[in-house]
Amino acid sequence: MSERRGHLAEMAKNFDNPEIKFLFSEGRERHFKMGEHLITEGQATDYFYDLLSGTVALARNGRDGRRQILSFMGARQFLGAASTPGYPNLATALTDVKAICYPRAALERALATTPGLASEFRVVLTRILESSHDHIYTIGQRSAVERVASFLLYLRSNQARFAVEGPREKSELIDLPMTRLDIADFLGLTIETVSRAFSSLKKMEAIGFTDSHSCTILNIQRIRDLGGREDFTAHRGSN
Amino acid sequence: MSERRGHLAEMAKNFDNPEIKFLFSEGRERHFKMGEHLITEGQATDYFYDLLSGTVALARNGRDGRRQILSFMGARQFLGAASTPGYPNLATALTDVKAICYPRAALERALATTPGLASEFRVVLTRILESSHDHIYTIGQRSAVERVASFLLYLRSNQARFAVEGPREKSELIDLPMTRLDIADFLGLTIETVSRAFSSLKKMEAIGFTDSHSCTILNIQRIRDLGGREDFTAHRGSN
DNA sequence: CGGTAGTTTGAGTAATTTCAAGACAAGTGG
């Protein structure tokens, strides 16, 4: 009991019944090396993942080689919810990843017998949907520099909210575990454009780089003006 | 009982308990004129809507006048699920709209006491999320003509799936109840580009227009080649 | 120390946007 790990276990800590017990007894910790796939597209998603550490890119690949990254996920985030047995997305480990995987059927049964957990789960799903909506706005309406600024705020917010040890304060130091190509495929741009946007933000002294995989926000207001969501999420107090 | 209407009622037809009874006793049919808002952004979402007829645009507005339409919704679709009391989106009636509205608290209680309905509801939420992912791919990776082709398939599929009288076969006749500006704001393009893309599809005899608010697909294969999702959703058999 | 993968920068090109004008349809009032 006390050794149940992960965000799902935390969400379920106040619930107990045979289905919950069964669910957690079925949970297996798995490790993925950088580059490995947690889920392959089209494959039957038998498993649901609760990430413990590392970063995963969830992507949709077109036949002609185009790729759209739908989200970057880290500790305390979930992966594998689908409306059908198949799953059209590809989940790839960008770093070494630890996750607990649960059989989908066991999760389904636990949710069906534990309405309280199902409610929390519904909130999680809804948040994911709202985050997709943010993403759609960003890709559909913003320019390259704005998209990159918005991306930095997205990472900053996620790195605070989904820190391994639980939610913490936002930091001005942003970790960029993904490559420029990953960022480009997330934002609907090319590597070169992403790189130029970073250079441009650096030149206006809004950010600074130590190495190419982590940066510091020097002028948060500038970044917010470019990529912020205050417009429509003031009440949520993000960024 | 037999007069419960709407998709939610249909989903709940096999369930019965006091909370379900209460939920449906609280449902009120409302009519909205073209141009009216069902939900205003930032407002507390006290209500959840089950659409009966008409078309609604769900949009996110930027302060500087930019607007991104997140989805077009019609009969048998739901509106108003949010993870917080506020709601960052604006729902506008594009035609006259009929809907049943339920207090969110009543829905929440009904779901909390009716796990079977909660499961179905979770599937609906997941489908919405998957549809958002399609949208992200389209906006992030496709060219203007491809986006418009993809949009036609999106409408065709929705108009079959969410027909007023229930799911029906897909038709080659596509209804376009929204303006070119709405389409542009949905696809992350300008009106002019959308118009040029339609002209281009017309010139290649992939589609034909009767008037500017309805078109016929003349060469479905061509449209699928441009905007199809066979790549990653072959197993779902869409489009 | 060279090799490889990833990143940055530059120059030219292609696509979409912007600006501007014209076409079309529906509705209004003379």
Add this chain to the structure above:
DNA sequence: CCACTTGTCTTGAAATTACTCAAACTACCG
């Protein structure tokens, strides 16, 4: 019934943005 207004849609030309192609730079790894 016709001119006129209005809103929407289409088309054209110019400007801008992001993309493509190419080369140089950097860091890491064997």
